[in-house]
Amino acid sequence: MIYLDNAASTQIHNDVLDSMLPYLKEQYGNPSSIHRYGRLSRKAIEKARKQIASLINADPSEILITSGGTESNNTALRGITTGHSSGQIITSSIEHDAILEPCKKLSQDGFDVFYLPVDKFGMVNLSDLKNNISEKTLIVSIMFGNNEVGTIQPISEIAKICHERGIIFHTDAVQVVGKIPIDVHELGVDLLSISSHKLYGPKGIGALYIKKDISINPMILGGGQEHGLRSGTENVANIVGFGKACDLAKINLSENISHMKKLRDTLVQNVVDQIPQVTVNGHPESHLPNNAHFTFLGVNGEDLIIKLDEYGIAASTGSACSVHTQKASHVLQAMGFSHEQITGSLRLTMGIFNDQKEIEQTVDILKNIVEELRSVSPFKEKYSFSKN
Numbered sequence: 001m002i003y004l005d006n007a008a009s010t011q012i013h014n015d016v017l018d019s020m021l022p023y024l025k026e027q028y029g030n031p032s033s034i035h036r037y038g039r040l041s042r043k044a045i046e047k048a049r050k051q052i053a054s055l056i057n058a059d060p061s062e063i064l065i066t067s068g069g070t071e072s073n074n075t076a077l078r079g080i081t082t083g084h085s086s087g088q089i090i091t092s093s094i095e096h097d098a099i100l101e102p103c104k105k106l107s108q109d110g111f112d113v114f115y116l117p118v119d120k121f122g123m124v125n126l127s128d129l130k131n132n133i134s135e136k137t138l139i140v141s142i143m144f145g146n147n148e149v150g151t152i153q154p155i156s157e158i159a160k161i162c163h164e165r166g167i168i169f170h171t172d173a174v175q176v177v178g179k180i181p182i183d184v185h186e187l188g189v190d191l192l193s194i195s196s197h198k199l200y201g202p203k204g205i206g207a208l209y210i211k212k213d214i215s216i217n218p219m220i221l222g223g224g225q226e227h228g229l230r231s232g233t234e235n236v237a238n239i240v241g242f243g244k245a246c247d248l249a250k251i252n253l254s255e256n257i258s259h260m261k262k263l264r265d266t267l268v269q270n271v272v273d274q275i276p277q278v279t280v281n282g283h284p285e286s287h288l289p290n291n292a293h294f295t296f297l298g299v300n301g302e303d304l305i306i307k308l309d310e311y312g313i314a315a316s317t318g319s320a321c322s323v324h325t326q327k328a329s330h331v332l333q334a335m336g337f338s339h340e341q342i343t344g345s346l347r348l349t350m351g352i353f354n355d356q357k358e359i360e361q362t363v364d365i366l367k368n369i370v371e372e373l374r375s376v377s378p379f380k381e382k383y384s385f386s387k388n
Helices: 013-025 034-057 067-081 097-108 126-132 155-166 235-250 253-274 301-310 320-325 330-336 338-344 356-375
Strands: 063-066 088-092 112-116 137-141 170-172 191-195 206-210 278-281 291-296 347-348
Touching: 013 235, 034 063, 034 235, 063 067, 067 097, 067 137, 067 191, 067 206, 088 097, 097 112, 112 126, 112 137, 126 155, 137 320, 155 170, 253 278, 253 291, 253 356, 301 347, 301 356, 330 338, 338 347
Parallel strands: 088 112, 088 137, 137 170, 170 191
Antiparallel strands: 063 206, 191 206, 278 291, 291 347
């Protein structure tokens, strides 16, 4: 298999897995226990918390361990709005469902949710944000890097606008952490969501960065773990693995960025050169280094996925979390894509374990599949699929 769906999930790094094994076997104590087994588990958690914090230049006390990006996003929105009977939330029209769904529920509960539009590159307009912040605004939540098209938003500028008006700013950074340098102090964010399985750690674990002066309400009550913000016995092995993944990401960040960007640039250039009637989506400059999103006119994206899988290539049309709903991409709709353009889209996302040979093989296979599908396309009379 050639795995090019790293935006959905990544392979666990061998060093990460090795770090986890002792806490699945010998060191199985409950971190809340005061005996040696418990103390060793507690020590491992606090080491991991430091590793997570170090990756984004935060203080360990600012890291809330969660079950992943979805819980982190929900905690940010719910943690700020709980205690208010009304108020405004500002987000964007291209957020992940882990933001859009809680916003929908909050709207039903009496909150006013405003969705910022985006341009054809998936970029929000800062003037729109400025014009829609009001005295009723409780929180602004704008994703750092888009999971479908890879566009990176101007996070530091957004944070500055929010803080000038005294508004709390959260960013869903699930697709970005471990792929570009992040310093929460330089960015000025108040809340930031991270997910382990996007950076070669285990699934089911993540974190929410909470700036020291930000107060949020707990979502899960019980024994008072995680400074009282998330009760429940901690998943020590996963936390340790998450910490190790963050440590590796920090150590190898520059090398990983260079590697993924080289693969992406090769892929994009070869696809554009060898396949007619294709467009590359997302912002041309402010873009994730591992994301390549294409539209092939006259081809159905789901057919592409199926055919690629038959040839041993794992890819996607967009968010893995919403595939089961069979709905058109709200991200591409917000960017002004037609139904035909949306259905002809394909996302290929590189990772640190991919190599140049895999990219070359993928282009050769993709070229043949697109040609095959276009030969039976109902749009073959409408478009010329030959290279000019």
